[in-house]
Amino acid sequence: MKYLAHYDKDKGYDQTLSEHLKAVAEMCTEMVPNVVKFKDIDNDIIKCLAYNIGFFHDIGKYSDYFQEYLVGNYNGSYKNHAHISACFSYLFLLDEAKWRYKNEILRYIVTYLCYIVVRMHHLSLTLDRLFTIEGQDLMWQELNVIRQNIFENQREILADLSSIAPHLKDFDFSVYLDLQRLKKNKHFINMPQLLKMGRFADDQWYFFLIYMFSLLVDSDKLNSAELVHRSTKSISPSKVVNYLAFKDKGNVDKTLLLKRENARSEMINIVDSLTDEQIKNSRFFIITAPTGIGKTLSSLQCALRLQQRIQDVEGYVPRIITAIPFINIIEQTRKEYENVIGDQANLVVHHRLADITSNIKVDEIIPVSKALLEMEAWEGDVILTTFVQLFQSIFTGRNSALKKLNKLAGSIVILDEVQAVPEKYMSLVGATLQKISEYYGTRFILMTATQPKILEFGDQLLNNHEYSSKRTVDLFPSSETYFGQLKRTKFVPVLEEEMDTDKFIEFFMEKWNALKSAVIVVNTIKRSVEVFYALKSELKRRGIDTPVYYLSTNIIPIKRMSVIQEVNKLLKANKSVILVSTQTIEAGVDLDFDMAFRDFAPLDSLVQTAGRVNRNGQKGQYLPVYIIKLAHDSDYIYHLFNRKLTMDLLRECTEVYEWQYKTIVNRYYDKILNLGIPQESKNIWNEGILKLDFNKIQEFKLIEDLSDVYDVYVEKDENATFLANEFENVIIGRGDYANCNSFERKALLRNVMAKMNDYIIQVKGRKVEKNLLLNFENRNGVQSSLRWISPKDISKLYDEETGFKFV
Structure with a gap:
């Protein structure tokens, strides 16, 4: 009999089960770098476990029930294969690895976690309701029926397996299909409860479990899609040097270029100066540097040089993963990376709105469904992603999110x-x-202008005040000198009284010079719209024709990009221009104004706003960043403690010069550090990670709850209409998409949605209801969670300058 793992009747495709098991086992093993190890489990054991989990993860597919299910003749519960495979692998690993562990309980914990990995590999990780009182009888009955069927066919199955693993020729299935042995094993039945009670509380078990689960899920899905895991390619650090020489050609600001070059050289020299032993032991590399110093390319070159050193010292090529906090700045980083890397390696860009086809090289022929899988699995040499994708892949039990977690192993992040x-x-x-x-x-590599002592915060939670400092290398020790020389901006706190919009406009006109550019950053969309129109009105009344632009998430992304480009063009031409914005401007937007007005916010946000003023230091010294307080707007956005702490620090002086920013930021974080461990962190660590409670772990939300926020599609031009039509066609399988299977449709839908995002804004539920926004379904009856502003409603509901109109 030909035993199959996968079968597609329509495409005439099948994959034999023995081929699949062998390929997944080998892929699981080769994806484990030599540096992976846990307190009680060394690298050899990890690789052994990875191989056997991969080899036996689908052993249950040898049942006649599953084979009949594949060809469409059976759809009962006996087709289930994951649990019987998990039972088999548990008993096999329990016996096979007796000699590998320091004690019996360690062997039972590790083996049980491997059982969970195999049992849940088509689902999400959880220890909940694995053995329920009401479901026990049915569970064992189902397992017994499948076990009996496999046992009866063991001769044929062993013959099939021996073609890929000759040593299994005399394998005795009865030993590893002994369900009575499992029932009598108190460690097997009681282990979920013991782990959740914290009886074996140890952080290594969480990181072991999610890693092994990720290895199996990733390898299984890649092989099922006929994809292979590719070895990571190294990239020469000289590629950064070559690109910078091209990029800086013709730049007249030699002083700035020299500063950047000196800073970058210092960082590379630090990496070069590390001994082989330091390369082995160092885990954190810190770059604390002011805006405008060229951190993006400097950090990439450091990573590439570190990649070379690791290859020489540890014998493997680490993947490079860059995570950025906000989607709206990822594209500018992507362009820089593409210019450096070229065709030498594979750059994968992955975030919620990523265009899948942009990850496919020009000369590659690959279906979009497979390109989606590779992107979501981080199958690349260099990965560019977001904080959300990174951290939500760590603090989760979700199958699809955990799939890529194993790619962190041995990488440079x-x-x-x-x-x-x-x-x-x-x-x-x-x-x-x-x-x-x-x-x-x-x-x-931790990189910022305002280093927030994140490792010291971690030390507090771990009650270990030595680990991070011993393994940390400062790549830019001259940062104090650089910060001390900075004279680009200064904070000017004007916090004696709160202002309304009219009072602020009066203050702005008093401080602003009509020949200068200015950015105004406020805390709420409502205030930003008010200020924009009030300022335009005041300028018109005074006969001043300085252009005023508006930027916030209230306008569609394609318009945001247009605004940034237009403002940048005027700034580079030294023209007077005013930009009214929300915090959107803080997210690495490369604009350079003469002055700023910032509604009150925590200190790190104020520093970010200052980074949009006199970025290159060519506009003079100590250009002002006025800090004002617009009513109680900051109360709605920021926590009380952060506001109070910032206010106390700012009230100590009438002005804060840029060379003082680092000192005041350090004081800010020291005071926060002295408060102790936040309850949110403590709960997730102690109750979630230490007790393997995935419900508690998934309380981690990097972005605040968006349950009351709707995606609204603004159909404002022909391209928006074309994309909406394509979206509908993919969903209902019309036209070119009629013969797509569910996986292909998912990938195509993801790609269309990435392009549609240019026309999507997020609007709070109460504003949606007040404005009676239509469901997208009203367009042509196609189901979607989107809300919709139709072409005929554009003038009523959407303003070209300030975006969504709300009551």
């Missing part, structure tokens, strides 16, 4: 603007980065 991690999670994230570096052998 650049965390750009690490201060964007919410303070309530800094302890949790700091501790997690330390544990991932320890167990997975991951190196981290």
Whole structure:
């Protein structure tokens, strides 16, 4: 009999089960770098476990019930294969690895976690309701029927398996299909409860479980899609040098170029100066540098040089993963990376709105469904992603999110603007980065202008005040000198009284010079629209023709890009221009104004706004960043403590010069650190990670709850209409999409949605209801969670300058 793992009748495709098991086992093993190890499990054991989990994960597919299900003749519960495979692998690993562990209980814990990996590999990770009182009888009955069927066919099955593993020729299935042995095993039945009670509380078990689960799910899905795991390619650091020479050609600001070159050279020299032993042991590399110093390319070159050193010292090529806090700045980083890497390696860009086809090389022929799988699995040499994708792949039990987690192992991870991690999670994230570096052998480059002491926060949670400092290398020790020389901007706090919009406009006109450019950053969309129209009105009244632009998430993304480009063009031409914005401007937008007006916010946000003024230091010295207080707007956005702490620090002086920013930021984070561990971090670590409670772990939300926020599609031009039509065609399988299977349709839908995002804004539920926004279904009857502004409603509901009109 030909035993199959997968079968597609329509496409005439099948995959033999023995081929699948062998390929998944080998892929699971080869994806484990030599640096992965846990406190009680060394690398050899990890690879042994990975191989056997991969080999036996689908052993239950040898049942006649599953084989009949594949060809469409059976659809009962006996087709289920994951649980019987998990039982088989549990008994096999329990016996096979007796000699490998320090004690019996360690063997039972590790083997049980491997059982969970196999049992749940088509689902999401959980220890809930694995053995329920009401479901026990039915569960064992189902397992017994499948067991009996496999046992009866063991001669044919062993013959099939021996073609890929000759040593299994005399394998005795009865030993590993002994369900009575499992029932009598108290460690097997009681282990979920013991783990959840914290009887064996140890952070290594969480990171072991999600890693092994990720290995299996990733390998299984790649092989099922006829894809292979590719070895990581190294990239020469000289590619950065070559690109910079091209990019900086013709730049007249030699002083700035020299500063950037000196800073970059210092960082590379630090990497070069490390001994082989330091390369082995160092896990964190810190770059604390002011805006405009060229951190993006400097950190990439450091990562590439570190990649070379690791290859020489540890014998493997680490993948490079860069995570950025916000989607709206990922494209500018992508362009820089593409210019550096070229065709030498495979760059994968992965975020919620990523265009799948942009990850396919021009000369590649690959279906979009497979391109989606490779993108979601981070199958690339360099990965560019978001904080959400990174951290939601760590603090989760979801199958699809965990799939890529194993790619962190042995990698170099650049965390750009690490201060964007919410303070309530800094302890949790700091501790997690330390544990991932320890167990997975991951190196981290932490990069920011306002280093938030995230590792010290982690030390607090781990009650270990030595680990991070011993394994940390400062790549830019001259940062103090650089910060001390900065004279680009200064904070001018004007916080004696609160202002309304009219009062602010009066203040703005008093401080602003009509020949100068200015950015105004406020805390709410409502206030930003008010200020925009009030300012335009005041300028018109005074006969001043300076252009005023508007930027916030209230306007569609394609318009945001247009605004940034137009404003940048005027700024580069030294023209007077005013931009009214929300915090959107803080997210790495490369604009350079003469002055700024910032509604009150925590200190790190104020520093980010200052980074949009006199970025290159060519406009003079100590250009002002006025800090004002617009009513109680900041109360709705920021926590009380952060506001109070910032207010106290700012009230100590009439002006804060740029060379003082680093000192005041350090004081800010020291005070937060002294408060102790935030409850949110403590709960997820102690109740979630230490007790393997995935419900508690999934309380981690990097972005605040969006349950009351709707995606609204603004159909405002022909391209928007074309994309909406394509969206409908894919969903209902019309036209070119009529013969697509569910996987292909998912990938195509994802790709269309990525393009549709240019026309999507997020609107709060109460505003949606007040404005009676239509469901997308009203367009042509196609079901979707989107709301919709039709072409005929554009003038009523959407303003070309300020976006969505709300009551």
